Amino acid sequence: MATIMATAAPVLALGARALSGGVLLAAGGAKARGGTSRFLQNVLAYDLLPPAAARGLARALPPVEMGLGACLLLGLGTRPAAVGGLMVLGGVSGAVATALWRGLTIPCGCFGPRERVAPLRWAILGRNLALMLALGGVYAEGGRVLALDRVLAGAGGA
DSSP states (O other): OHHHHHHHHHHHHHHHHHHHHHHHHHHHHHHHHHOHHHHHHHHHHTOOSOHHHHHHHHHHHHHHHHHHHHHHHHTSSHHHHHHHHHHHHHHHHHHHHHHHHTTOOOBOOTTOTTSOOOBOOHHHHHHHHHHHHHHHHHHHHOSOSSOHHHHHHHHTTO
16 A cells, blocks of 8 residues: 555656646646736735735736746746745635635626636635645655756755
8 A cells, every 4th residue: 555655656746837827827837827917906806905016916916826836837946836826725715715705796807807607605715625635745755756956956965
């Protein structure tokens, strides 16, 4: 049984890395394509940040998500990227939870301003929790399969 788990863990981590990296890359890309001013409207709708901070978040989040997603997909800086993904998803989940708790009927904004406009749902938190669990597995396993981390470590003699 331990041998099966030792063999399966890196493969499962690769799947988790691909899933979470793909979601982060797609989410950041969709927000970037929609434009900062349109995504800013989504951020402001949550009514959690002052306008200046909301503008900063609307500018910063899409490239951060795309960078984290790309790192996870490539297996480059895998553990720091997993931690970054956990932080992003944790922050977003907190915003979604407070909006739902306050009864706001606003679009998620998860995949930018062009996503199908549907009000927030508790299922979004379930999806984010699943992605956070996947990222926890990526962190625990590291980037051992099909990862640039491993290639670069080998090139450096480590």
